[in-house]
Amino acid sequence: MDTEEQQRLFKRTIQEMRRGNLVLAVLALLHERKYGYELLKEMNTLGFGLTQDTLYPMLRRLDEQKLIDSEWVVETTRPRKYYCINRNGEVLLENLKSEWKNQMERLERVIK
Amino acid sequence: MxxxxxxxxxxxxxxxxxxxxxxxxxxxxxxxxxxxxxxxxxxxxxxxxxxxxxxxxxxxxxxxxxxxxxxxYKETRPLIGPELTPIFKLVVSVIVLITGFVSLINFAFAASSMTGPETGLYFLDLFGSVTGIVGTVFIVFYILERAIRNKSEIDFDDETWKIKDLPEIKDKTPGRSEVIAVLIFSVIIILALNLFTDRVGIYEFHDGGYNFTPILAADIYRILPLFSLRIAIGAVVGLPFIAGNGAVTGGSKNYYWRISQIGLNVFDIGIIILLFSRGFNSFFLSEGFSNAGFPGFVPVAEKLYVGILLILLVRCIITLVRNTLVILPKGRV
Structure with a gap:
């Protein structure tokens, strides 16, 4: 396997790892009401390296799954859609957190 | 900013x-x-x-x-993906249009010799044929979709996308002259409906004069106010200050226009059902056609009457569903 192929495989694996964690991160960050771009900037400041075309559709999916609430709010001249975690989301978040800790422990043991 | x-x-x-x-x-x-x-x-x-x-x-x-x-934004990839959907729609539209047109002509020639149940079977067969053709086209596109799916990364390559490829926006806002033309045209149609309906019939010219045979029955005058009202409401809700300025995204500017369109769709469906329930003979004089020497036209006209009403009814229902779906999801701000 050449270096280029290795890099490609690495990138794809990282993407898959991130994809699984994104829901957990988004739900955790939506304890406060935020609009999409605000959340995107916050996540990228934290180093998630996320793009708009990943986050916005995910927010819509979480909304449709009734894990977060959304609301259009008119601010000054134009509307913005705000998102906030709801009771269903809180329950899922707690379960995901617990599962994440378990996985971390298992991985720690494996990769030592 | x-x-x-x-x-x-x-x-x-x-x-x-x-x-x-x-x-x-x-x-x-x-x-x-x-x-x-x-x-x-x-x-x-x-x-x-x-x-x-x-x-x-x-x-x-x-x-x-x-x-x-x-x-x-799609959770699962559709059976026919976004690359092929426009072509699929075009092919299906062309096939349905051609099949519909040919069948209608065929029907016009054969209708006079058809009985009621035969007419029903004819339309049932037509529906079956169109469904079969559309189904076959769907299967062909589904196979194509499978074939290109592995190449989707190539098809989705942003480098093949150029800003100049974006569709042009047609200005949906009618100009002042267009609005005036629509209003004048609507008034003319309403006047013509209410003042000259009794002159609709068959004219036979001979020896410098003519014989007039009416073909519209008395009940047509009872339904004229409904037609007039429909045309007037249609013209008024189309005015720019009511319809909005053609907002691209279906936002607040044309929300009320959509609502009014739903109202008009329901109104239209009501009129069509009324026309259906009263039947051809309530609005047309069969003896008028016979007296004018076209007795064979009556059975054809009766079936055309039902066929046209059916097409209009389906069209109204489709428009009603489309308008309702657009405003249903989240409402507006």
């Missing part, structure tokens, strides 16, 4: 391109989300300076190919 008119138009063209690949029920809301996102990006990058066409172009290029962005 200020956005130049040309930059705004570019954004609208982009949104329109994305909307083409979105399901109708979610189209308006997703489009508004993306619009809001574009505003946020511009606001962050160009707080102090005006967003011109070039700056907007760079933002849109970053967002990527419209079909690719729209595809991200």
């Amino acid at each position: 200020k956005i130049e008119e040309s930059a705004l138009e570019l954004m609208k063209r982009y949104l329109k391109a994305v909307e083409r690949y979105l399901p109708i029920s979610k189209r308006a809301d997703i489009s508004r989300e993306i619009e809001s996102m574009i505003y946020d990006i511009c606001e962050e990058r160009y707080t102090e300076i005006e967003v011109d066409k070039q700056k907007m172009e760079s933002v849109l290029v970053e967002l990527g190919k419209p079909s690719k962005l729209a595809a991200k």
Whole structure:
């Protein structure tokens, strides 16, 4: 396997790892009401390296799954859609957190 | 932050391109989300300076190919993907139109010798044939979709996408002359309906004079006020200050227009059902055709009457469903 192929495989694996964690991160960050771009900037400041075309559709999916609430709010001249975690989301978040800790422990043991 | 008119138009063209690949029920809301996102990006990058066409172009290029962005909003990839959907729709439309046209001509020639049940069977056969053809086309496109799916990364390559490929926005706002023309035309139609209906019939010219045979029955006058009312309401709700200025994303500007269209759709369906229930003979004089020497035309006209009403009814129901789906998902701000 050449270096280029290795890099490609690495990138794809990282993407898959991130994809699984994104829901957990988004739900955790939506304890406060935020609009999409605000959340995107916050996540990228934290180093998630996320793009708009990943986050916005995910927010819509979480909304449709009734894990977060959304609301259009008119601010000054134009509307913005705000998102906030709801009771269903809180329950899922707690379960995901617990599962994440378990996985971390298992991985720690494996990769030592 | 200020956005130049040309930059705004570019954004609208982009949104329109994305909307083409979105399901109708979610189209308006997703489009508004993306619009809001574009505003946020511009606001962050160009707080102090005006967003011109070039700056907007760079933002849109970053967002990527419209079909690719729209595809991200779909949880599961559809059986026929966004690349093939426009061609699939075109092929199906052409086939249905040609089949419908040929069948209608065929029916017009054969109708006089058909009995009632035979007419029913004819339309049932037609429905079966069209469904079969559309199904076959669907299977062909599904196989094509499978074949190109492995190459989807190539098809979705942003490098193949250019800003100039975005669809043009047709200005839906009617000009003053257009509005006046529509109003005048509506008034003329209403006047013609109410003043000259009794002159509708068969004219036979001979020896410098003519014989007139009426073909409309008395009941037609009872339904004329409904037609007049429908035309008047249609003209009024089409006025720009009521219809809005053709907002691209189905936002608040044309929300009331949609509602009024739903009202009109229901009104139309009511009229069609009324025409159905009363039947051909309530509104047309069969003896008029016979007296004028066209007795064979009556059975054809009766079947055409039912056929046309059926087509109009289906069209009204489809429009009603479309208008309802557009406003249903999230309402408006």
